[in-house]
Amino acid sequence: xxxxxxGSSALTAGLHDRILAPxxxxxxxxxxxxxxxxxxxxxxxxxxxxxxxxxxxxGRMRAARRIVPVDTVPDPGRAEWALAAALNDVFQSxxxxxxxxxxxxxxxxxLGAAEAILDxxxxxxxxxxxxxxxxxxxxxFELRRTDTTVSWWIGSQTFAGEEPPARLRAWPEVRHVTVxxxxxxxxxxEPLAVPREQVVRAMIAFFSxxxxxxxxxxxxxxxxxxxxxxxxxxxxxxxxxxLALRAVALSPAGAGAVDDALGRxxxxxxxxxxxxxxxxxxxxxxxxxxxxxxxxxxSADGSLPSDAIFARALGAFAARTSVVExxxxxxxxxxxxxxxxxxxxxxxxxxxxxxxxxxxxxx
Amino acid sequence: xxxxxxxxxxxxxxxxxxxxxxxxxxxSKGVILLPxxxxxVGLLAVYCRSRSLEDVLPSLALHIVRSxxxxxxxxxxxxxxxxxxxxxxxxAARLVGGLTFTGTSRHFVRYRDGAAPFGYDxxxxxxxxxxxVFYDDxxxxxxxxxxxxxxxxxxxxxxxxxxxxxxxxxxxxxxxxPGLGPALVHYLVRSEVAGEAYVAEWPPESALDDxxxxxxxxxxxDLPARMRPLLRTTPGIRCFHPAGPGVAVEAGFRHPIxxxxxxxxxxxxxxxxxxxxxxPWIVDRVPPxxxxxxxxxxxxxxxxxxxxxxxxxxxxxxxxxxxxLRVVASSKPTRRVTASFLKRSELPLLRRLAYALPRASIxxxxxxxxxxxxxxxxxxxxxxxxxxxxFVEVRPNLHVPVGHEVVPAxxxxxxxxxxxxxxxxxxFVGTDARAVAVDNGAFVPLELVxxxxxxxxxxxGEALASSVAAAPIDLxxxxxxxxxxxxxxxxxAGD
Numbered sequence: 001x002x003x004x005x006x007g008s009s010a011l012t013a014g015l016h017d018r019i020l021a022p023x024x025x026x027x028x029x030x031x032x033x034x035x036x037x038x039x040x041x042x043x044x045x046x047x048x049x050x051x052x053x054x055x056x057x058x059g060r061m062r063a064a065r066r067i068v069p070v071d072t073v074p075d076p077g078r079a080e081w082a083l084a085a086a087l088n089d090v091f092q093s094x095x096x097x098x099x100x101x102x103x104x105x106x107x108x109x110x111l112g113a114a115e116a117i118l119d120x121x122x123x124x125x126x127x128x129x130x131x132x133x134x135x136x137x138x139x140x141f142e143l144r145r146t147d148t149t150v151s152w153w154i155g156s157q158t159f160a161g162e163e164p165p166a167r168l169r170a171w172p173e174v175r176h177v178t179v180x181x182x183x184x185x186x187x188x189x190e191p192l193a194v195p196r197e198q199v200v201r202a203m204i205a206f207f208s209x210x211x212x213x214x215x216x217x218x219x220x221x222x223x224x225x226x227x228x229x230x231x232x233x234x235x236x237x238x239x240x241x242x243l244a245l246r247a248v249a250l251s252p253a254g255a256g257a258v259d260d261a262l263g264r265x266x267x268x269x270x271x272x273x274x275x276x277x278x279x280x281x282x283x284x285x286x287x288x289x290x291x292x293x294x295x296x297x298x299s300a301d302g303s304l305p306s307d308a309i310f311a312r313a314l315g316a317f318a319a320r321t322s323v324v325e326x327x328x329x330x331x332x333x334x335x336x337x338x339x340x341x342x343x344x345x346x347x348x349x350x351x352x353x354x355x356x357x358x359x360x361x362x363x
Numbered sequence: 364x365x366x367x368x369x370x371x372x373x374x375x376x377x378x379x380x381x382x383x384x385x386x387x388x389x390x391s392k393g394v395i396l397l398p399x400x401x402x403x404v405g406l407l408a409v410y411c412r413s414r415s416l417e418d419v420l421p422s423l424a425l426h427i428v429r430s431x432x433x434x435x436x437x438x439x440x441x442x443x444x445x446x447x448x449x450x451x452x453x454x455a456a457r458l459v460g461g462l463t464f465t466g467t468s469r470h471f472v473r474y475r476d477g478a479a480p481f482g483y484d485x486x487x488x489x490x491x492x493x494x495x496v497f498y499d500d501x502x503x504x505x506x507x508x509x510x511x512x513x514x515x516x517x518x519x520x521x522x523x524x525x526x527x528x529x530x531x532x533x534x535x536x537x538x539x540x541p542g543l544g545p546a547l548v549h550y551l552v553r554s555e556v557a558g559e560a561y562v563a564e565w566p567p568e569s570a571l572d573d574x575x576x577x578x579x580x581x582x583x584x585d586l587p588a589r590m591r592p593l594l595r596t597t598p599g600i601r602c603f604h605p606a607g608p609g610v611a612v613e614a615g616f617r618h619p620i621x622x623x624x625x626x627x628x629x630x631x632x633x634x635x636x637x638x639x640x641x642x643p644w645i646v647d648r649v650p651p652x653x654x655x656x657x658x659x660x661x662x663x664x665x666x667x668x669x670x671x672x673x674x675x676x677x678x679x680x681x682x683x684x685x686x687x688l689r690v691v692a693s694s695k696p697t698r699r700v701t702a703s704f705l706k707r708s709e710l711p712l713l714r715r716l717a718y719a720l721p722r723a724s725i726x727x728x729x730x731x732x733x734x735x736x737x738x739x740x741x742x743x744x745x746x747x748x749x750x751x752x753x754f755v756e757v758r759p760n761l762h763v764p765v766g767h768e769v770v771p772a773x774x775x776x777x778x779x780x781x782x783x784x785x786x787x788x789x790x791f792v793g794t795d796a797r798a799v800a801v802d803n804g805a806f807v808p809l810e811l812v813x814x815x816x817x818x819x820x821x822x823x824g825e826a827l828a829s830s831v832a833a834a835p836i837d838l839x840x841x842x843x844x845x846x847x848x849x850x851x852x853x854x855x856a857g858d
Contacts (some may be wrong), residue, residue, distance in 0.1 A: 026834025030841050036851040097843045106847050113851050145838040163838030186838075 011035065012076075013048045015084045018075070019091075020136055021052055024059040027144060029267075031091040034110045040085030044078045046321035055082040060135035066344060067131065067212075067246045074132040082121040083133065083209055087140075089114035090202050094186065096160040098193035107193035113252060118205040124212075125228055127239040134247070141217045144183040147190075151178045160189070177237045187222040204228075215244040218261045219253035225261045227269055233277045235283040245287055255291070256304050263311030274360040281362065285318025292319065306350075313353045316346035365472060366486050367479040377485045377498070379467020386477055387446040388482030390466040392422075395439040395452060396497060397461040403437045404521060404619055405459040411624035414451055418444075420627065425514055428495055428506035436506065438495060449474055464497050472498045511797045515627045523616035523638050532588075533604065536611045537581040538635060538644065540599040544579030545804055546811045547600060548658050551583065554590065558583040559652035563643070578644075580633070582652060603635050613638045686771060690796045693768040697755055702740040702762045704791060705751035710737060714751055717813050724748065728814060731789075731805040738791065738801055739809070760789045760803070767794060 011113065014032045022029045047053050050139045060073045076084070089110050098107035124130035150168045152178040157168065169177055184190075187199060200223045207223070207230040211234040218225035234240040248258045269277050291312070304312075320343040323336065331339065347353060368375070368388050375381070375388065397403050403425070410416070412652055416423070422442035429435050441787040443449050443465055453474050454461040464471035465482070469491075475482035487693040488766045491503035541562075548560055567728045586594070595602050595614055603611035609628035612618050616638045626635050635644040705713055715727070724747040730740045739745055745753060754762035758775035761784050769778060769792065782798055784790050789801045 022836055026836050028837050028839045030839045033844060033849070034847060034851055038852050039850055091838060092843065092847075095843055097840070098847070103847070109848060109851055138831075139836060143836045143838055145840070160836055360571055 008043055008079060009045060011039070011085075012043055012081055015043075015088060016047050016056075016076075017052060019084050019088050020047075021056045023087075023137060023139055023143070024056050024063070024135070024228070026139070026142075029046065029091065031088045031095075033091045034118075035085040035115065036089075037116045037120065040082050040089075040113075041078070041120055043081035043085060046075050063135045063138045064131055066250055067134075067243055074128060075133050076132075076136070079122045079124075079128065079129075079209070080133060080136060082117055083137070083206065085119070086114045086202075086206065087137075088226075089200065089207075090186075093194050094189050094192060094199065096189075096191055096193075099191035100193075104193045108195075108198070111194045111198055115198075115202050115205055118202065118209060121209050123209055124234075125224050127237065127243055130210065130212045130234065130240065131243065132211040135218065137206075137210050137213045138216060139316070141185070141220055144185055147182045147184065149180045149182070151180070154175055160191075174266075183354040185222070212241075212243055212247055216247040216251065218248055218265075219257040224264065226265045227276060227280055229276075233278050236279045241269050241283055241286065242262055243288070244283065248287070249290075256308050257359050259308035259311040260305045261307075263307030263309070263314070264306075266311060266314060267307065269360075271359050274362060277357075277360040278362055281314065281357070283320040284315030285322055286315075288312060288315030288343065288346060289319040289323070289339070292316070292339050292346070309349045310353070311347075312346050313350035314356070316343040317353045317357060319343050320347065364486060364498055364503050365483040365650075368481040368484050370481065372484075374480075375484045376488065377466065377470050377472050378488075379482065380465070380472065383446055385446060387449075388451065388465070388472070388484060389443050389446055390471070391443055391712065392466060392471075393443040393449050393452060393474065393700070394464045394466070394471050394495065394497075395456045395461045395506055396428075396464065397437040397439065397456070400437060402461060403439065403458045403621075404517075406439065406455050406461055407625075409458055410452065410455040411621040415624040415626075417624070417626050419448070420514075423514060425512035425517065427509045427512065429509045430504050430506050431493075435509065435716070437512075438506065438508075446475075462497075462499070468496065469494060470496050473500065475518070481690045503722055508557045513699050514625075518620065518622070518625060518627065519634065519636070519643050521619050522640065523612060523636060524619055525638075526617040526712065527613060528617075530626075532585055533586045534582065535586050535614070536603040536605065536633075536635070537579075537583065537594060538603065539579040539581065541577050541579065541607070542808050543597075543599045543811075545658075546807055547579065547581065547594075548655050549807075550580070552655050552658075554587070555584060556583060556590070556655070558655045560655055561650055561652045562657055563644075563646050580646070580649075580652075581655070601635075601637070606636070610634045610636065612636045688792075688796045689770050690763060690767045690792060690794050691770050692766060695768065697765050699744075700753050700765055701742060701745055701756045702738060702754040702791070703745045703748065703751040704736055704738055704754065705738040713737070715749070716748065716750065725810045725813065726808075728809040729806040730809045731801050731807070732812075733801065735799075738789075738806075740789075740806065746772075754791055758784070760784050760786065762789070762791045764792070764794050769796075795811045 011032070015308075018030045018032055021027070047056070057073075061070075061336045064070050064073050093107045093111035093114065095107070100102060109346055124133055147158055147163050149156060149158045150161075150164045151157075152168070157164070164179070169179060171177070185195060186203070204223045204226075208230040211231050214225065214231055231244075235244050240356075248262070249255075251258050266280055266284070270279065282301075320340060323331070323339060323343070367487070368382075368763070370386065372383075377390075379390050380388055381390070395406065397406060409414075419441045422440075424440045426438045426440065427435055428438045439461075441452075449463065449465060449794075453476070456463045463474040465474045466472060470485065470488060472483045472485050473479075483498070485498070485503075489496050489498075489503045489505065491505040493507050495506040495508075497504050497506065513731065543564070551558055552634065558581055560579060562577050562696060563580050565576040565578075567574065571848055591602075601613040603613055606612040606618060607622035607624075607628065607630050608626060608630040610622050613636065616636075622628075629647075631648055633646040633649050635646075637643060723819065724741070727743050728739055728741040728745070728748065739748060741747070753765040755765050756762050758779050761771055761779045761782070768787070773781070779790075782790055782792075787803045789799065789803055789806070791799045793799065
């Protein structure tokens with residue numbers, strides 16, 4: 001750990017109180033001034049002490065214990081501060097104040113700096129690190145900006161992410177004042193000074209640094225979940241695979257939506273990436289096996305999208321292979337027979353899975 | 364010494380030993396021999412945990428027995444009744460290291476065990492006059508009874524064990540010292556807690572005391588959880604949990620033996636088992652208890668003026684000599700200045716003086732608040748509170764102003780009888796000869812009404828709630844400043 005300067009201490013305190021704490025506990029996220037690459041990568045030190053820090057610690061612990069029964073979560077290190085700084089710069093870049101012809105370039109530079117920070121931030125090397133990062137950013141996709149439109153009898157005005165002044169709401173009866181609030185995610189913001197695809201790209205880069213958050217939010221719309229070297233690498237390890245399985249199982253969208261996202265992402269894996277497909281198959285296989293052991297926990301196949309059926313069939317194929325190859329595997333004969341029947345039924349929903357797998361040189 | 368009994372054996376040598384319906388050798392009595400009292404307590408604790416002693420109690424006898432060689436043992440004797448009962452006793456005895464025997468009058472053989480499912484018979488009898496001759500597989504030994512142990516006394520003599528179980532709802536009994544009783548009743552009534560109360564009396568604790576010891580006993584069926592810590596920790600109030608019919612155990616403790624399985628206490632009485640080495644409080648007969656609500660009226664009644672009632676003993680002739688009572692100044696030395704009267708205008712002075720009063724004075728002083736003012740009394744003298752008009756106690760519950768006497772100069776007892784003084788009514792005769800009667804129950808310890816405790820505030824609920832609630836996350840727009848790109852460096856490839 002390097003020595004921290006007073007300036008960086010103030011910056012980490014600001015990032016903690018204005019970015020990280022609201023992301024854990026909820027409340028208003030108020031970005032600090034754009035930070036930049038060099039300053040972001042130099043940030044280090046422990047989180048500040050105080051009542052807010054204690055609440056944040058409790059909130060992180062709660063997020064962690066949803067997935068794994070741990071008693072401590074790691075304090076933020078250089079990588080976590082850099083991720084927080086990158087998020088701060090992303091939030092700054094989407095500020096409506098930049099949506100003027102002379103300032104758009106500034107927003108792009110700030111967002112470019114955020115992408116550069118993310119590129120230079122170390123990936124999570126252990127499952128504990130991934131869990132620690134997920135505790136900070138597990139609620140990132142709940143972030144919304146409230147845009148308030150105040151209209152009155154001769155005009156209207158929109159206030160993006162800020163409260164309209166009281167004078168505009170005065171005499172509501174006489175002036176026919178109407179206040180409309182609209183909450184939008186980071187990818188629905190208007191006006192936006194930077195290209196929307198650049199924001200999506202930055203968030204993809206962010207997820208590559210917090211793979212557990214990537215799995216936990218796999219049912220999101222933007223950016224859609226995709227298998228990357230980081231996520232595949234994460235599930236290649238048994239511990240990471242177990243954490244990822246628990247994270248996706250806790251998705252509020254339900255098992256069907258999770259399978260849909262996983263199936264869609266799996267279809268896009270290139271045939272040349274057989275090794276990655278092998279890890280993905282193992283992940284899907286364990287998920288299918290868990291569903292077969294407790295069939296009531298999985299949602300019914302009745303109205304599932306084709307991608308979800310594909311993911312389940314693929315997982316059933318992988319699970320069946322492992323059950324058959326593993327001999328009795330410690331299963332009682334009756335239970336093994338029931339499992340194979342369940343897996344066969346899931347496989348039968350999509351007959352193309354065998355040819356799909358063979359295309360990768362597997363099976 | 365012992366022979367195992369075979370399946371179809373009919374002839375048994377031990378007198379009084381027979382075979383019950385299942386073929387087990389059984390006498391009319393069972394005896395358990397235990398090496399010490401703590402094993403006896405252990406046996407009872409183990410047995411009572413799953414069974415009641417109710418059917419054993421009528422025939423139960425505990426003896427300290429002594430053998431020929433001088434060793435002392437404890438013998439628990441009871442009617443054998445059936446092999447089922449004896450099996451239960453034998454299992455419990457085996458756990459605590461006791462030996463189980465059965466027999467009828469004097470000769471007792473080992474009760475059956477795993478080695479002899481039908482029991483044992485003595486191979487040869489010992490000639491002895493001792494009340495107990497025990498035949499074991501290796502030896503026979505005679506025991507004489509040294510003395511008996513009363514089962515109830517044993518239960519009362521055992522010290523309670525601390526219990527760490529969480530306090531739960533349920534009926535509670537409170538024993539309050541006389542000074543705290545009325546205040547406790549008022550507190551419970553004000554908090555809308557239902558219950559019953561009565562005042563129990565015990566004989567004086569020593570020959571030096573001439574008055575019986577009185578304590579308030581309150582039975583509260585369901586005490587709110589918020590009041591439990593206060594009543595458990597207030598000195599002078601002791602909390603008990605009913606542990607069986609007619610017996611209660613101090614809160615936070617438990618008796619080593621399950622008392623519900625030992626119906627030796629009179630359900631009409633009440634025994635309070637106290638923690639530590641303190642002997643139990645025993646109330647032989649619990650009178651009908653009064654509702655708390657009917658006992659809580661401690662406000663002063665309206666000023667009572669004693670009517671001049673004719674004395675029926677004297678008849679009509681006495682009316683001709685009645686004279687009104689007068690209170691006149693007196694030069695006699697004053698004694699027993701034990702009460703005072705403070706007008707309402709003087710109460711602020713008392714409040715200010717309270718900060719300067721020594722603890723002993725506050726402790727001993729009682730106060731009754733009335734519509735006119737406050738009456739204070741202290742058996743050790745009221746001069747420590749130099750406020751108001753002082754009164755001399757000429758007779759218990761009868762007070763006249765200091766430096767005054769009543770005329771006609773009748774004896775205090777006559778005066779008291781004429782004015783209708785009773786133990787429940789304290790009379791204050793003013794300088795204008797008007798008498799004010801104050802209910803004795805209206806006097807409460809000054810220290811109980813003196814302190815106005817600030818209300819406590821709950822301070823932790825909000826923080827906990829805010830940490831648990833998942834508030835929405837809102838992105839606020841903040842000013843970008845004059846130089847939004849300050850500090851933004853353009854990274855070079857390879858940085």
